[in-house]
Structure formats: C-alpha cells, structure tokens
Amino acid sequence: MMNKVKTPAEAERLRTSGGILAEVLRRLVAVLEPGQTTGFLGDLATKEMAALGGKPTFVGYSPDPSVPPYPATICISVNDEVVHGIPGKRVIEKGDLVGLDFGVNFEGMFTDGAVTVVAGAEPTAEQARLLKATREALELGVAEVRDGARVGDISHAIEQRLRRDKLGIIEELSGHGVGHGIHEDPIILNYGRAGTGARLKTGMSIAIEPMATLGGRHIYVDQDGWTIRTSDGSLGAQFEHTVLVTDSGCETLTV
Numbered sequence: 473m474m475n476k477v478k479t480p481a482e483a484e485r486l487r488t489s490g491g492i493l494a495e496v497l498r499r500l501v502a503v504l505e506p507g508q509t510t511g512f513l514g515d516l517a518t519k520e521m522a523a524l525g526g527k528p529t530f531v532g533y534s535p536d537p538s539v540p541p542y543p544a545t546i547c548i549s550v551n552d553e554v555v556h557g558i559p560g561k562r563v564i565e566k567g568d569l570v571g572l573d574f575g576v577n578f579e580g581m582f583t584d585g586a587v588t589v590v591a592g593a594e595p596t597a598e599q600a601r602l603l604k605a606t607r608e609a610l611e612l613g614v615a616e617v618r619d620g621a622r623v624g625d626i627s628h629a630i631e632q633r634l635r636r637d638k639l640g641i642i643e644e645l646s647g648h649g650v651g652h653g654i655h656e657d658p659i660i661l662n663y664g665r666a667g668t669g670a671r672l673k674t675g676m677s678i679a680i681e682p683m684a685t686l687g688g689r690h691i692y693v694d695q696d697g698w699t700i701r702t703s704d705g706s707l708g709a710q711f712e713h714t715v716l717v718t719d720s721g722c723e724t725l726t727v
Contacts (some may be wrong), residue, residue, distance in 0.1 A: 475649035475656040477675035481718060482581055486651060486677055490714055490725025491518030492526040497572055497726075506566040506592040512546040517546040521576060528584050529575035529654050532603045538696045540677060547573035547586075549699065551722025554683055554691060554708030555586075556698045566592045569599060571710050572656050575654060580641035584650050584679040584704040585726035586712035588708075601637055603685050609633040609662075610711040617715055618723035619674040620671075632681050634662070640685035640706065650714055651677040672717045677725070681712035 478486060486697070499520050500513055513655040519529065531573070548573040549557035550564065564570060568574070588600055612629040626647075634641050641663050649656030658670035660693040662682050672678070687706025694701055702708050715722040 473649075473653045473656045475658065475676050475678070476652060477673055478677060478716070482651070483675070485579045485581040486583060486714075486716060487725055488667060489526065489581050490583040492524045492574040492578060492583070492665065493520060493574055494726045495524060495581050496520045496573055496576070497585060500572055501587065501589055503565070504570060504589065504591060506564055506568070508564050510550065510557065510559040510562045510564065513548055514544050514546050517574060522547065526576040526578050529577045533654060542697055542698060544561065547571070549653060549710070551707055552702045552705050554685065554700050554702060555559060555645065555710055556700050558696055558698055564591045567596070569707050569709065571708070573665070573710060576585045579653070582650050582652070582654055583701050583714040584681070585711060585714060585724055586710045588709040588711060596688055599707065602639065602684060602707060605634055605639055606638040606682050606684045606709045608679060608714060609684070613682065614713060614715055614722060614724060617672060617678070617717055619672065619717060619719045621672045622667055622669045623660050623672070624664045624668035625666045626680060627661045627669070628666040631663040634682065634684050640687050640689040640702070642683045642685065642689050642691055644691060645683050645700070646707070647678065647680040647712070649704070650679045667692050674717050675720050676717045679712055679714045681710060682693070683708065683710045716725045
C-alpha cells in the first residue's frame with residue numbers, strides 16, 4: 473500500500489491513535505510482573521485499548537493466504553522470541569526479557585509501537601547492553617527523519633549503533649510505512665546505506681523498529697506460524713515508534 477501524505481484531520485486522528493497505543497503500553501509495563509501469563513497481559517491490552525476508544529489492528533491480520541490470521545490484540549515475545557509471540561498460557565518468570573508489540577486503529581488511522589522490558593528484576597549486564605543499544609538505535613533512526621530524507625539514512629543510523637555493540641541485526645524484518653493500513657510503503661530496513669532508498673515527504677507516517685539479538689542474525693518461525701525466534705537461542709529485543717514526517721524533522725506519535 474502506498475504511503476500517502478496525511479491531511480490535517482488524518483494527522484490528528486493519528487495522534488490520538490498513537491496516544492492510545494503509548495498509554496496502553498505504559499499501563500502494561502507498570503503492572504507486568506513474574507507469575508503472570510502472557511495471555512493475562514494480552515487480555516489487559518484489549519480491555520485498556522477499548523476503554524480508551526481504540527480498535528485492534530493485529531487480530532485477524534495475515535500478510536498472505538499461507539499464514540494463519542494472527543489471533544490476538546498484541547504480540548508478546550519472551551527471551552529468544554524476537555517478535556510476533558502469541559499471548560497464551562506461558563508464565564513470565566523473574567528476569568525474563570518481555571517484548572510488547574502493539575497496534576491501534578483509531579477511526580481508520582493506524583499506529584504501531586513496541587517496547588522491551590525485564591520482568592521483576594534489574595537487567596543483567598548483557599540484557600542492559602542489548603536494551604540500551606536497541607533503544608538508542610531507534611532514537612538515532614528517528615533523528616534522521618525529515619522532509620527529503622531517504623529511508624537509507626534511517627537504516628544506516630540504526631545499523632551503525634547496533635554494530636557498535638556487536639549485536640545481531642535481523643535482516644528479514646523491518647520497519648515500514650503505517651497510517652491508512654498496518655503496513656504501507658516504504659520498507660525501512662535496520663541496515664543500509666545513507667543517501668539511498670525512498671525519499672520521505674512531510675505528512676508521511678512511518679514505523680521505525682530496530683530488532684537485535686545478543687547472538688547471530690538468523691531466525692526461524694515457530695510451529696504456531698507467527699512467533700519468530702533466534703536460531704541460536706540468544707535473547708532478542710525490539711523497540712518501535714510511529715512518527716509523522718515534518719519539514720524539519722518528525723513528530724513521534726507513540727510516546
């Protein structure tokens with residue numbers, strides 16, 4: 473789907489969508505603790521989003537007929553599950569790395585965001601290294617966004633930060649346009665060359681989402697058809713924001 477420049481009215485609905493998303497993630501992070509199931513957190517996300525006036529974007533989504541429709545409102549991924557984990561009976565343990573990837577539809581405008589946290593404990597040194605680098609990669613990617621920038625500028629900034637800590641960069645997964653649909657053009661890889669790729673325009677909205685591992689870059693899809701795990705069992709992390717391109721930079725909508 474083409475990434476269209478948003479009208480002022482659409483941009484305002486995007487802001488509301490992003491605000492709902494950010495608030496739900498804050499509430500989940502505030503209550504998340506060992507002993508909970510991922511299904512409990514998934515149900516809470518559904519309840520809190522509805523109370524704020526949002527609608528789910530992930531449930532029922534499938535990129536093509538070969539993939540079963542995603543069955544939940546939110547993706548919850550633990551430890552070696554990098555993304556797209558399905559909430560269920562899994563019990564979160566102390567020290568687990570928990571990724572929360574969420575999408576909201578407010579009056580036809582879609583936003584996407586994610587955060588990764590440690591459950592009930594201070595992060596280990598290696599967890600802290602992974603979280604800090606991936607979060608900073610997102611911040612550096614966002615800092616490259618402005619009217620006239622190219623998506624390669626974002627990709628390059630992300631890659632340089634992740635490589636500084638010698639993290640695995642997953643090449644098969646990427647950021648993307650978002651707004652009128654869950655996924656729009658352009659694709660925004662987490663590696664690349666500055667000055668290349670599609671050019672951004674004021675009024676476009678995109679989701680930037682670095683994903684990294686403490687080991688290698690290789691991944692596989694679990695038997696459920698959705699959960700993506702690291703092939704070597706190493707920990708993975710994801711951070712994501714939806715931003716609206718402006719003349720001089722961007723407005724982050726999911727904070």
